[in-house]
Amino acid sequence: xxxxxxxxxxxxxxxxxxxxxxxxxxxxxxxxxxxxxxxxxxxxxxxxxxxxxxxxxxxxxxxxxxxxxxxxxxxxxxxxxxxxxxxxxxxxxxxxxxxxxxxxxxxxxxxxxxxxxxxxxxxxxxxxxxxxxxxxxxxxxxxxxxxxxxxxxxxxxxxxxxxxxxxxxxxxxxxxxxxxxxxxxxxxxxxxxxxxxxxxxxxxxxxxxxxxxxxxxxxxxxxxxxxxxxxxxxxxxxxxxxxxxxxxxxxxxxxxxxxxxxxxxxxxxxxxxxxxxxxxxxxxxxxxxxxxxxxxxxxxxxxxxxxxxxxxxxxxxxxxxxxxxxxxxxxxxxxxxxxxxxxxxxxxxxxxxxxxxxxxxxxxxxxxxxxxxxxxxxxxxxxxxxxxxxxxxxxxxxxxxxxxxxxxxxxxxxxxxxxxxxxxxxxxxxxxxxxxxxxxxxxxxxxxxxxxxxxxxxxxxxxxxxxxxxxxxxxxxxxxxxxxxxxxxxxxxxxxxxxxxxxxxxxxxxxxxxxxx
Ligand SMILES: Cc1cc2nc3c(=O)[nH]c(=O)nc-3n(C[C@H](O)[C@H](O)[C@H](O)COP(=O)(O)OP(=O)(O)OC[C@H]3O[C@@H](n4cnc5c(N)ncnc54)[C@H](O)[C@@H]3O)c2cc1C
Ligand code: SF4
Numbered sequence: 001x002x003x004x005x006x007x008x009x010x011x012x013x014x015x016x017x018x019x020x021x022x023x024x025x026x027x028x029x030x031x032x033x034x035x036x037x038x039x040x041x042x043x044x045x046x047x048x049x050x051x052x053x054x055x056x057x058x059x060x061x062x063x064x065x066x067x068x069x070x071x072x073x074x075x076x077x078x079x080x081x082x083x084x085x086x087x088x089x090x091x092x093x094x095x096x097x098x099x100x101x102x103x104x105x106x107x108x109x110x111x112x113x114x115x116x117x118x119x120x121x122x123x124x125x126x127x128x129x130x131x132x133x134x135x136x137x138x139x140x141x142x143x144x145x146x147x148x149x150x151x152x153x154x155x156x157x158x159x160x161x162x163x164x165x166x167x168x169x170x171x172x173x174x175x176x177x178x179x180x181x182x183x184x185x186x187x188x189x190x191x192x193x194x195x196x197x198x199x200x201x202x203x204x205x206x207x208x209x210x211x212x213x214x215x216x217x218x219x220x221x222x223x224x225x226x227x228x229x230x231x232x233x234x235x236x237x238x239x240x241x242x243x244x245x246x247x248x249x250x251x252x253x254x255x256x257x258x259x260x261x262x263x264x265x266x267x268x269x270x271x272x273x274x275x276x277x278x279x280x281x282x283x284x285x286x287x288x289x290x291x292x293x294x295x296x297x298x299x300x301x302x303x304x305x306x307x308x309x310x311x312x313x314x315x316x317x318x319x320x321x322x323x324x325x326x327x328x329x330x331x332x333x334x335x336x337x338x339x340x341x342x343x344x345x346x347x348x349x350x351x352x353x354x355x356x357x358x359x360x361x362x363x364x365x366x367x368x369x370x371x372x373x374x375x376x377x378x379x380x381x382x383x384x385x386x387x388x389x390x391x392x393x394x395x396x397x398x399x400x401x402x403x404x405x406x407x408x409x410x411x412x413x414x415x416x417x418x419x420x421x422x423x424x425x426x427x428x429x430x431x432x433x434x435x436x437x438x439x440x441x442x443x444x445x446x447x448x449x450x451x452x453x454x455x456x457x458x459x460x461x462x463x464x465x466x467x468x469x470x471x472x473x474x475x476x477x478x479x480x481x482x483x484x485x486x487x488x489x490x491x492x493x494x495x496x497x498x499x500x501x502x503x504x505x506x507x508x509x510x511x512x513x514x515x516x517x
Contacts, residue, residue: 005031005226006516008248008261010233010276013081014501015485016267017211017219021128022509024222028516031259032216032225033250035232035268036077039084039212045204046197048352053359057085057202063271066405071449073271073404079229080212081269082452083498087199087322087347088179088208090131090502091495092122094330095142101491104338105410106387108491112461112471115142121503129179129209129502137174140327153178155323158316159345162378163324165428176325176344177499179209194320199347211502228252235280236264236481242284244480263512267485267505270300274394274457274487275402277468290458290475295468297395299388300406301456301492304341304414309349309377309436310425316378321348329420330494340413341384341494343421349374378430380421384414385494394457406448453497455486472511473504484508 006028009016020032039057044050051057059077062070078084095115101108123145125131133148135141152175155163166173180203182192192207206213219225235249245264250257266273274297278288288296325344333340351371355362362370386392392406422435461467464476473488475481484505486497493500 003257003259005029005259005261007031007263007265007512008033008259009265009267010248011035011081011267011269011273011485012079012211012216012227013267013269013485014083014211014498015505016265017080017083017215018125018128018502018505019265019267019484019509019512020219020225021215022506023512024219024225026513026516027222027224030219030225031261032219032227033231033233033248033259034079034227034229036079037229039078039080039202041204041206043204045202046195048197048350049355051197051201052353053355061402064401064403065448066403066407068403073449073451075269075271075451078212079216079227080210083210084202084212085200086208086210086452086498087496088210089322089325089344089496090126090129090177090179090209090499091342092142092144093493093495093500094140096331097491097493101339103385103387103410104412108385108387111490112467118500118503118507119143119145121506122499124506125499125503126177129214129499130181131177131179131209131499132175132182133177134175137172138325138327139172140330148177151184153180153182153320153323154184156318156320158314158318158378159321159324162428166326166424169424169427171326171328171424173324173326176322178322180320181207181209182320196319196348196350198320199322201347231257233268233276236266236276236289237280238282238284238289238478242282242477244478245289261480263480263482263516265482265484267483269485270454270457270487271394271402271404271451273483273485275396275400277458278394278396279400285477290468290477290481292477293465293468295390295459295466297457298390298393299456299459300392300394300404300454301386301388301489302406302451303453303492303494304384304386304408304410305450305453306382306414306418306437307346307379308382308418308421309379310430311373311376311436312378312430313376315375316348317375318348321345321379329417333416333420336413336416338413339385339494340420341382341417343417344381344383346379346381349377349379382414382417382421383494383496384410384417385492386410388456388459388491404448404451408447453486453492455489455492455497458483458487459490460488461490473508482508482512
């Protein structure tokens, strides 16, 4: 294989996969290095036991917390990255999320771009990922240049009842933006079959708009795009004065290989991108590549998230539950003048998930009882912003051992959101005392391992002293190195991060097209 390319993209997830698709029509030679394989299409894709008890699609990595305790992070190394498993809730950040915001526990800093700069790319991102939704239904929604490309996914009766009850009580539920290829007008031909095993599962029929389906596969239809699987980038080498990346050292199917690209884009996910840069330290970059600011790896964020199930006497036979969300408390609530967060549904709880999350507690509980609890649950996902803290960081030792030091912050609004949900449920006649925390997305009780929403380890900004990347997501210190995964986030907001990573990859893509023209 020719090993010299115009652009090499490391990682094929939301950021890297989307960028490859965006650049593909340019005719430039593009190589994607992806450490994982295709996620195998198999019946087990939709097995709750395989996915939630046997952790079938979770990488066998070991990371360490700040006290040196090992844990298995919930990371997914496949073509398409974490989007293969994601819940496909694709939200735009709010306008204010791009500005400095005072939170209960500190300041969420301003981004170097405004919402208006990203808006055209949000629109393109929603098109590329076939997002379903309804403009104007969410009072906190930022202005948009057009409607969603697809109509909102309808709610099934139990969730529609919840929707109506919340609306009657004066709240503003709205149809959650959802990236599944569902055609409700013509289900006989719809790719999405509306199943119960979507959020946290791979989609067996490739109807979830993930980065493999919507970006990498379409990119590969262009003859100038090459994907190398099982290609694990280990180190970036630079020229003698440290101003450009000259080559990438990778392990490909067990063999060491070297690749050269005029432009090199890192998109390995926030923790692994920081790891790759830190592992690439050299004489000119002794603290790690692009790390003169000492910011690489710092400001790791992953949301203060809580999954809770509300048990009720009524059954909840819903299949696709992620159709309702509520942002009434995004910017605050009565008596509390700080941002609180987002409430949305998660995928339907299924009995076998409990065994994966709490193996000891459920060991003696009959399967039928767990199934019954699941059948009566209505399941919520609550998100509050965690504030970027330089001490919340990824570090590596010389052998590549990754330590994730993290001290939770902004917990008061997190608790307030939980209490608010409780009181709302009481108000609409559901039993608030039957609200039970869950560890979905984690399959473990170690919160740090639930790194689904990881972001922020290579923040972008104007000032090279306080940021790793410039406004185009190019490393301040190198003229051909870019980062386009969620690492660039300055703050994380309280909505799911993928659409922002996707939109930004397109924005950076336009910059690269101009640079290469
Ligand atoms: C269960 C689950 C549910 C989620 N639900 C949602 C949701 O509903 N909405 C939402 O917006 N977000 C959701 N997310 C989060 C979302 O998936 C991520 O925010 C998004 O995928 C991040 O994109 P990324 O490009 O930063 O990284 P990723 O998508 O993780 O891509 C990184 C890629 O880099 C590869 N890689 C890593 N290291 C190397 C290396 N050294 N060499 C080569 N390749 C490498 C990985 O294999 C991977 O393919 C969810 C995540 C999970 C796990
Ligand atoms: S709900 Fe649709 S998109 Fe999701 S896994 Fe099922 S078929 Fe795939």
